[in-house]
Amino acid sequence: MQSNHIETIEDQDLVLRSQEGDLDAFNLLVERYQRLAYNVALRMVGDGATAEDVTQDAFVSAYRAIGGFRGGSFKAWLLRIVTNSCRDRFRAARRARTLSLDEMLLNSPTFSPVNGSESPEEYALRRELGRVLSEGLTRLPEEQRLVVTLSDVQGLSYEEIAEVACCSLGTVKSRLNRGRARLRDFMMQRQELLPTQYRLDK
């Protein structure tokens, strides 16, 4: 709790300095949040290379717009920009018809590389599970995908999600409920791809 408070104060200091045009201060914020921003973008667009572009665009947009940041949670504000960048990317892809969601999924990243205690079979299964989950997430409606990603992958609270998604707590809860249920249905249709402990028809 205490460290969280300190982190917030530091965010505010860095934001103030960034608003004065201090690029180094802004880059400290970038270093602090780039992992989160990239992961949210990754789950939203489902493709590593696109997520990289989206994240970079989001930080550029954030630097441009930071003069108008009026306090509150910098993290939520930044994630809102990341979300908007994802939407822009979807629209551009839809317009250009060059990169469909399915094509994005072909490049979808999976679980992290095998660790020392994991057998190649376990790793293969885990990788497959990650691929199916990523696909399921990408097939959710955009608003539900955002809420499920922020809540269940990134561990944000309902309040933080409401701030990022610019909606009420009630909307967050209902989107989360529908998104999770939809994802569960998607996973149930792919039972054979899941490890035994994750089979949903037991």
Added chain:
Amino acid sequence: MWGRREKAECRKVRGLLSEYMDGTLAGAGLDLVRGHLERCDACRHEYEGLRTTVDMLRRMPVVAAPRSFALSPEQVKAGGILSPRGVGWLRPLTGTVAALVEPQNVGWLRPATALAVVALIAVLAVDFVGPGGGMEEGLQVADGQTRLTATPTVGADWMQGVKGDGMDLLSETASPAVPPVPGNETLFGGGMEGGMELFTPASSLPTPLAGYTGNGSELIGEERDGEGMPTPIPTPSPTVTEIASEGGEEPGVGRGMESTTEEAGANGGAVAELDSVGGGGWPVVRWVEIGVGVLAVLLLAATGYAMLRRQEEEA
């Protein structure tokens, strides 16, 4: 009966399962879900599936950023990125617009747009139907002086009050090619008060013809006979309006023609409105119309865009 009630409860409980799993459910909702899950296998199965799915999601690893996304000064310059100070003032505006067109705002955007459109119609109705209103008059007021010499349709209006040979003269006057002449103006002053009042700027009440009262009917008589038509002399249009305004101020000028005198009375309100126009500013109602109109158009666009986005999401 029992089965239907059970189904309704199942639906309700399934809507609360997510909150129940997160431990944020309390009170009656919590008791309902707990009790229901104990006796309903289908919902329990549903809940287990949900829990497993969320468990899988929570195990998804957080991937390290593939590279640093820090902005370099060169990148900032090359990308044409403005200093935050320079564009800061735009943020509240763009932020507001972006927040406005969010799909979830469709719920209140639609009634708000409808309200703005109704308000616009109401303001237009008050302006055009209310006392001293009338769209045609309003239009003539707006550019009365131009129409006096250039718009045949206005000339046709004037003709309503003219009889006999004066018609020819009026046609000439209304033609863009022929500038207004004093004789014609006199004719208008006597025979067309109703129409001419519309060209009355208060600020230009008669100066050269201030003494002109009541003899319009004589001149009309002359014109009607087609005899005393003066030589056309190019005259600046303000003179036309001056004479016309005189006719408006003193309906008695056209005493010899009852129909036009009535028109003059009926258009008294238009004279008042014209006064404010001639005085150099629009009436307040015009500004209100523009304001509400712009608001309605903006809301309409925002609603359309938000609905489009919602459709996309649902698709």
